[in-house]
Amino acid sequence: MCFGTGSSRAAGVYSEASLEKVMSTISGDSSTQCEAVSERLQECLQSLRDDEEYLDDPTARFKYLKLLLHDIKTKCDKKIFKRLKKKRLLPKEDEMERVVGILIPMMESYNLTLKDLPQKLDHAELIMMANIVLDLDAEENIKLKYNTMLLENVVPAPDFNQQEKEDLENALEANIEAFVDVEFKRLCVAYDRTTGTKRCLRRFGLYENLDIEVFSEDPWVALHHNFLTKAELKEANAEIQDFEFGQATIQIQKEGEKDEIDEEDDDTVNFRDQIDIYEDESPFFDNVKARIERAGNFHEDKDVNTIEIYKYRLGGAHTPHKDFSTDGNMARDPGGRVAIAMIFLRKTKRGGGFAMPRLGIYIAPTPGALLIWRNDNKDGWNSQESVHGGCPVYQGTKMIAITEFCSLGQRDVCPMR
DSSP states (O other), X not given: OOXXXXXHHHHHHTSHHHHHHHHHHHTTOOOHHHHHHHHHHHHHHHHHXXXXXXXXXXXXXXXXXXXXXXXXXXXXXXXXXXXXXXXXOSXXXXXXXXXXXXXXXXXXXXXXXXXXXXXOOOHHHHHHHHHHHTTSSSOHHHHXXXXXXXXXXXXXXXXXXXXXXXXXXHHHHHHHHHHHHXXXXXXXXXXXXXXXXXXXXXXXXXXXXXXXXXXXETTEEEEEEXXXXXXXXXXXXXXHTXXXXXEOEEEEEETTEEEEEEGGGOSSEEEEEEEEEOTTSXXXXXXXXXXXXXXXXXXXXXXXXXXXXEEEEEEEEXXXXXXXXXXXXXXXXXXXXXXXXXXXXXXXXXXXXXXXGGGTEEEOOOTTOEEEEESBOTTSOBOGGGXXXXXOEEESOEEEEEEEEEETHHHHHSOOO
16 A cells, blocks of 8 residues: 555655665665675565565654665765666655654654654664654654654764764754744743742842842843833823834844845844944933843943834834844954843833743833843853744734843854853
8 A cells, every 4th residue: 555645656766665675776886885885774674574564654764765865875885876866766755754744643643752653763863853853843842842752862982983973963942943933932921911920039229129020030121110100101102203213123233244134135133123323312212222231231241222212003022032143243342242221111001021042031112111122141151041922913003112231242252162
């Protein structure tokens, strides 16, 4: 019985006769790596002779497809793979994705773990399958669940070669990105009130007292309540009327350089307008900036723009991202982007919160509140946990004021490894 409703070609590549032809074709390569592939194909052939439905199991078929589509291509003479393709002895390139697309729903339907599968997957197969899972047409949380399950069963061995180490590292990075995306969306829809508070404190100053809600000690994330009074919020909104909003831009940092692109060219941010207010253009916002510097103890750091005003319209959002600087930019003036300060300037009817997925933080847009977060940890290293994003605006308009703080000292104190 053929797998699925494929063509006669699909039926052929899974037959005993086809496998014998494959083995005959690769027999001309006597290299150690190719002989190892041949031995595994021989095992498949014997299993197929013992059980004609052997390759109708998704795990057995995946292992077989990896031998045909990956191992022969990478471990045997390149001419052999081309010869097999010409003879139509190979399945289609997307056949592995199709098999994984059957395996995962099966595991979910029957609540199976990897231990319940008839075939054990080796570390290379686990990594390859984990990568394929993330590209499936399925719910994001389901893909993350099985991607994580597969990678948790990879046990790094001392004899891993460099390529295997890189493959595992890349797969783990992709897993973290998937987690961030899923958790960000969860936070945005699960809460309409601030969550993730660790402790509260009151800081007394010479001219103002600060009520601070701490969400993370490392990296530092804290919300300063009532930083701007109602009267100051009214003045801020009036001040903004003197400036004209333009199309928002987003900065992309590359090694040793900084590029700026329009919002319409980037899919991480949408429905956003922007104003840049530079020093001396607004005495009011100059004063706000000075107060932020005192609140965050940023007297030794440098600012790039005085204040950036952003307006997010209906549906406006900013997907999870990291703001810290790359190695090259740390050495360039004004240095590493070590901290960001953001003030909520108006009430958003629904949505528009701020989320940090890796820290489990959601902050509702409260007018007048100042949020400060560090992009580095206590040791001065860039913090991966600082990834953050702006949740979609479901109703109304979200308006915020942002300023960033940079320091050449980050590179001096903590040169990149």
